[in-house]
Every structure is written in C-alpha cells, then in structure tokens.
Amino acid sequence: MAYHTKLEFVWDKEEALYGLGSHEEGVLNLRGTHQYLYQQNMKAVVPVLVSTNGYGIVVDSYSTMKFHDDIHGSYIWTDMDSEMDYYFVYGPGFDQIVKNYRYLTGKAPLLPKWTFGYVQSKERYKTQEELISVIKEYRQRQIPLDLIVLDWRSWTGGDLWGGQKSFDPERFPNPTEMMEKIHKLNAKLMVSIWPIMNNEGPNHLEMKQKGYLLGNKATYDAFNEEARNIYWKQANEGIFSHGTDAWWCDCTEPFEADWFGEIKLEPEERLFINTQEAKKYLDPGYINAYSLLHSKGLYENQRQTTERKRVVNLTRSSFAGQQKYSTITWSGDIAANWETMRNQIADGLNMCVTGIPYWTLDIGAFFVSNRDQWFWDGDYQEGCEDLGYRELYVRWLQYGAFLPMFRSHGTDTPREVWRFGEPGTPFYDTLVKYIKLRYRLLPYIYSVAGWVTHQDYTMMRTLAFDFRNDPNTYNVNDQYMFGPSFLVNPVTDPMYYESGSVEIEGVAKKRSVYLPAGTEWYDFWTNQRHRGGQTIEAHADLETMPLYVRAGSIVPIGPTIQYTAEESNDPLEIHVFKGKDGSFLLYDDEGDTYEYEKGAYATITLRWEDQNNCLVIEDRQGTYPGMKMSMKLLLIIIDGGKENVDQKNITYNGEQTIIDF
Known part of the structure; x- marks a missing residue:
C-alpha cells in the first residue's frame, strides 16, 4: 500500500527553521514560507529541518515532498510512502544535530587537499592544448591554481552527450600524456560525465544491450547495482585510467521538463510537469534519490579501484546521506545578476545546515547574457568586457573564496583572471588578492575539513550555529561563519558600475554588518576591535569584502604558494586575536590518499590563555608519511589596531611549548 503522508507541526512563535537543501528563492529562515522538494536544475533536496529550539527533523522519504508554514498550515507532506517515517534529532547545538544526522546517514569522507585550492572552469575548454596553456598562463603569472575542469563534449562528435565517457582522439590525442603534463x-583535472547517453554511442549501446537503461532509453538505471558497476567500468576505461583526478557528475536529476521557452512557469506548474516527467521513468516513491545512488556507484567503485586517490564528485543534486560518497553539490545553472548572487548565500547555508558539508556555485554565474530562454537571464551582453560584470564577478569571487569549493565557471564569456584586466588594474589585482588569500588560509581551511570528517563539523555555518542565543542572527541571510573564526559578509549591491559599463555616482562604499552578541570582533583587514551585538557600516570598496574574526580565535595562515602541495621554507603564521580564551586543532595529513582512515594524520592543539597572555602549543598527536618533524612558526598576537601586535619566531619540534607574551 502507498499513501500520501503528512507530518504536522506547532512551532514556538520565535522559533527559526533552516534546511531542506539549496533552492532558488534566497530564503534563509523557512518560517512563514513554503518549499517544494523535488530535484531539478537549481534545486537540490535534503529533507532535513533544523530549529533554533535545538532539534532537527529528518524525513525518511525519497518521494516528492512539500513543506508549508503558511495559511495552509505547518507541515511536511510526502507524495508516496508506505508510512510516515521520520527522526527527531536532539542537539541542542546545531553541531550536535549535524553529528547525530551523520550518525544516522553516514560520515563525510575527507576530500583531497587540492580540492580546497582554486578551480578554473568554463564552458568549455575544447582541446588538451587549451587546457595545458591555461595552466601554464596561471603559473607564468604566479596566480595560484590547483584544478582545471573539462566540461562537456570530451567525447567524439557532438551528439553522443555526456554518457559517452571517453576522449575525442582528435582533440585529446594522448590523454595519458596530457595528464602527465598537467x-x-x-x-589536477576534473572531467564532466552525465548519466544520460544517446545516439548509439559505445557506452549507450552497452547499457541498452544489457537492459540497464530507464524507460526513456537514454538514462542509465542508477538504482541497479550492476548498472552502476557497468557505468564505472566505462568511466574508468575511458577516462579515469588515463590519470584524471575528479568527476563532475552533471545533470544528476536527471529529468527536466521545463528547461525551454521564454517564460518561467509558475512554481506549482514547474512542480507538476517536472515530477510528472520523472515519474514516467522512476518509481514515484524514489523520485528524489537518483543522485544518491549515482554517487554511491561512483564512490564505491573508485574506492575498490584505488585507495591512492580520494574520490571527488561535483554534482548538481543532493539528498540525505549523499555526504558519505564524497560529493560537493553546486547550485546549478544560475544567471548573472546581483539578486541571484544575494540569493545564493542563503541557499548555500540552508544546504550546509542539513549536514551536507560541501556546497559551491558558479562564481560569476553560468549564464551571463540575456537570450530568449527564460533561464538565460544574465544582465551583461558584453560579458567580461562590461565593467558592470567585472564588478559583479569580483564580488562573487570574494564570496567564493570563503566557500567549501572555490570554483569559477560559466558560459557566454571567458573566466580566466586576465580576462578582467591586467596587473595594476583594480579588477585583476583584487581577483589575485583573494585567490592568494584563499591559499594563505589553507592551513585553517584544511584543518576545518579534517574536523568535518573526524568530528562531524560544518564549515559553512549559518549564524545560528554559533550564536543561537542571539535571536538577532536568526534572519541574517547575507552573512555567515566560515569555520569557527571568520564572519563573512559578501557585498551584494553594485557600487561602481551598472550593466553596460554605466558608472554609478554617489554610492557609499560600505555595507551593513551585524556583529553577533557575546563576543568582540576584529576587522581582519585593519585589526580594529568592535563589540558584538551591534550593526556597523563596514568599509567595502572594491578591494574589500568586510571580514571579521571573533575574539579568542587562533588562525593559522600559511605562506603564499602557487598550488596546495607546494613546499615552502617560510614559517607558518599563528594569528591570535585576544579578548577570550581560545583553541584551534591544527590538522594535516598527506593530502590525497585514504591512509588517514588508518590513523595516518597529525593534530596539534593550540590554546590561548587570555588572562595569562600565553599561547600553549600541545604535543603533536599522530604522524603520517612525509610529515615534517619540526616547524618554523611566527606567532602574531593581535589586540586591536595595527600598532597593537606582538610577534615571536619559534621552532616547534612536536613537544609542548608555552610562549608568554
């Protein structure tokens, strides 16, 4: 028997709700709203709600769902289930809720260190010569880069679509040699693959002959284990065996029925026609689960093939439990305008609060110009030649530097840094500044990634994670914490140029920032100290995205490097922001194997004792192959203002060290 089911709620008046995945609306607090939960380009579903009253709800259903907290009532409705099945998850802290969610659904494996570097992508690099030339240009300009992406049509011909998992021998004549050069x-190289295949290509024919296609005769049946194994065999033989490093699993919904026409349909109509299309080929009770199974097949088969490369899967859909398959969800084919960028902040926060740790987007948006189709809705016909787009792109990249994956991608216009100017010009210099900052923060970022795996932590954090006792944070939808220390405040309005390179006059180069109560805050750029519990007007010229560090933070900052694995003899800087006791667990391992699962990693606990004005560096715990036995450290103690900084150089040999200031 199958039923519609309904789980009804009575909320506290002041209770805020988050979660349900990444959608298009830019809504953070879900109170007083509704949401339709089905997989679609720009919609990624995770049926998890998290409440500021200290609990979560995990709905155990793969069917289409609806959430309502409006005139129709407060409830979650499921389209097809044998019974209503859900879990109440107590915290009360959000970190404990996430930990319990992952206990139910699976731990998140550690991504390789290079995943947290800069990712250059566009639609599309067409040849191996072009791929290699772009990497060489980054190296020549000394702009850091770790990953380049090969988007669709790596295969022969234009009609085989992404399910043909191989390289065109004319444009990629020697893929193994190409990978050696890269x-x-x-x-590293990430390659786009699709679950859809057609036009009688070799992969398509093999799936069809074995009966492993769904009813549209183009999409492989990811619910069938043997079909998943065949899909991996094809991907391995055609792509992975040549030495490629990562997967881009595009179109993992995988059925679309409204991706056409000049007019965007009404939400209810989109819900109906898209779910009806999917129901033609999928059991209605499992309509939301395709990407979960697709990711499972890729992860498990790569792990069986090699333990020397960690699985990386950038995918357009998500579901509860998908984190255990090393996925990063991106927000789909968004359009370039300020409203879209603003909405993305809340969308990403609602994804990550569910327990899915890795989320990203197309920096600069996928569609940049405006065309006839409703989704091709960018504001910039001249692309990167438009000074208005250059400003938007700079602000988007500043924001992207504080996302779990830092990735530029899109169509209509090139995305390489030098397309936005040359050295000495403000757009170019600012882009380089933030890419370099991302790399300097890698010791902090990779440590936080280690916590995600070992402690079920969350990297990208809605303010209620850390300031649930401050109700003023509940509806702040354009600020967030990145790890335990950084308050990130993207600039989401133009200050210099409108579309068409039209100069804007008289706009203050500031944005409002709420500093949560219960702590003091430091301006990262000036070290100026502010009390919490207030809204300030923060300096925000083109070069400056307002960035604050909470008192008591210990932030490890590395030297300037060109790629994540580069060795440097410069010291690791340990920045301590005075005002509270604080601690930081510095994590490291060899970066791209699964030996960490066997204990091959090292941690160092750093503790700041504010009253005693001393930093305690505990004994190093653990070891891994290639680990340096001693480290040069530059200790920087910050107490508000550039002049209030104390520094000491030490050498740390793995044993407890106490430094008084």
Missing part, C-alpha cells in the same frame, strides 16, 4: 604543472 600533473607536472602541479595541477
């Missing part, structure tokens, strides 16, 4: 340049 690796010698200290870069």
